[in-house]
Amino acid sequence: SRGKILISACLMGEKVRYDGQDNLITHPVIQGWQQAQRLLIICPEMAGGLPVPRAPAEQLGARVITCDGADVTAAFQRGAECARQLAQQQQVVMAILKARSPSCGVGQIYDGSFSRRLIAGDGVTAAALRQMGIKVFSELQLPEAIAWWQRRLRDEA
Numbered sequence: 253s254r255g256k257i258l259i260s261a262c263l264m265g266e267k268v269r270y271d272g273q274d275n276l277i278t279h280p281v282i283q284g285w286q287q288a289q290r291l292l293i294i295c296p297e298m299a300g301g302l303p304v305p306r307a308p309a310e311q312l313g314a315r316v317i318t319c320d321g322a323d324v325t326a327a328f329q330r331g332a333e334c335a336r337q338l339a340q341q342q343q344v345v346m347a348i349l350k351a352r353s354p355s356c357g358v359g360q361i362y363d364g365s366f367s368r369r370l371i372a373g374d375g376v377t378a379a380a381l382r383q384m385g386i387k388v389f390s391e392l393q394l395p396e397a398i399a400w401w402q403r404r405l406r407d408e409a
């Protein structure tokens with residue numbers, strides 16, 4: 253069957269977070285997808301040109317602002333565009349993205365006050381992928397993602 257899965261690089265153990273850490277998740281299904289070459293791994297913030305380490309950032313309305321007040325909206329938009337192009341070229345149908353990130357967050361993001369308060373919304377890249385019709389999950393929804401993928405394979409069979 254066709255179709256790829258885009259996944260946040262930090263979830264695959266790449267040390268690309270703002271603080272130089274990762275968010276590795278180990279799961280046999282993810283390992284299986286990787287062995288079957290289903291996965292496309294991207295860190296949108298690095299793809300957008302930001303370094304590691306970098307200042308933490310949050311969305312504030314339509315902008316993305318670091319904790320020191322710098323406007324990094326353009327880098328976040330470049331990263332989203334890289335992810336969008338990759339998804340289009342590689343026929344991505346599903347994405348598994350790091351929860352609550354200003355790039356990757358799914359359904360919930362921080363409110364821009366740097367006080368850990370959450371509001372409804374998607375990260376910049378998550379929103380772009382969702383707009384393309386890609387099914388978007390966070391790593392906290394991994395069971396739902398696996399179920400969706402298996403249903404898709406079954407429906408294709």
Ligand code: SF4
Nearest residue numbers: 261262295350353356
């Ligand atoms: Fe992980 Fe996404 Fe942040 Fe990169 S932009 S560190 S992939 S959450």
